[in-house]
Amino acid sequence: MVDGCLDKPTVNKIIEAAVKLFSLKGLAGVSVKELAEAAGVNVALISYYFGGKEKLYSYIIEHQLMVMGKELETIHRKTQDPVEKIRLFVYTAVAIHKQNPHIDLLLYRELFSPTDCFEAIVKVEAERLHEFLDGCIRAAMASGKFRRDLDIHCATISLFSMIHFTFFTRCLPNTKLCAKEDQEEYYVEQALEIYFNGVMSPGAKRGARPS
Template identity: 40%
Template structure:
């Protein structure tokens, strides 16, 4: 089925905003890339910033869906950590521009960082810290770990791999199999660090 003009503008915006950021893209560029009239940007989104915010929400929404689905799981903290890592990998594979939007907003934040991006990052962070606290309470994880530092470590391990993928694929080639192998090993390394030492 042929895409409508709104879909075309979102698709064009994803590519252009991911490459150049909000300020680096003109309305003319967006309409030309989408093959639509520039007036439709205002009609559908209220302007260029409205299109950008719509795309940001679309990029980060899978994170919330992931957390909502895991909240329904009757799983141990360890199992939740493993599920989180696998879900992050799936999200990155399905959303190839997510890393660029994430890095762009972290290094050169637009006014939408506080409105949109931060709330999603905070939800992930809250999920991880609460899961680690639960693991400590249940004796699955070491009582001396810093849950804040551990949460940032895990999020970094999972996301940096995909952020660095354009470079790392030259010395660690491979497709989804390589990604899955990385996730499996990274989670194992993380869990070995937070689980109680043998004999203690």
């Protein structure tokens, strides 16, 4: 029922409160009463709009990950150049995480304390992202932009880990990557430079940061 009610203030209040609470306490640590109080709504409305706490949680996880999935489709349409696709993906990921600051803790909770959403949603989307990066690296190797002696699996995992390390550190209290404004952008720009230095073929152009 929720899909047709996203323009209702009550629904958005529930979603906003639930994202914060679930990211801080996980699914099991949050009660329906607590959700309702945080959203300032009647307890019955959570079941009415979402079908209960578990379905509300599933909706939030799926919605948060769906944003990145849509952006991957946009990146595919924007360029066929594999190195440019990687750059666009990295900076798009930074923008999405800045707009959705609670997505990091939600996903890390699923990794370490998986719910039913892990197999059904999180794992599927993680594999989709992995396949996207794997495809970019393979295409870059085939075109001669990346070294042909790369271990594709290691190159993909390294890139995936590099991107998400900056988001992970934001989940740790009193931890900063660097004493700069826009530290996420600064970090990924430096990290991409280091990564490309390791995988690029001699003389291959790296391209510029996407505007």
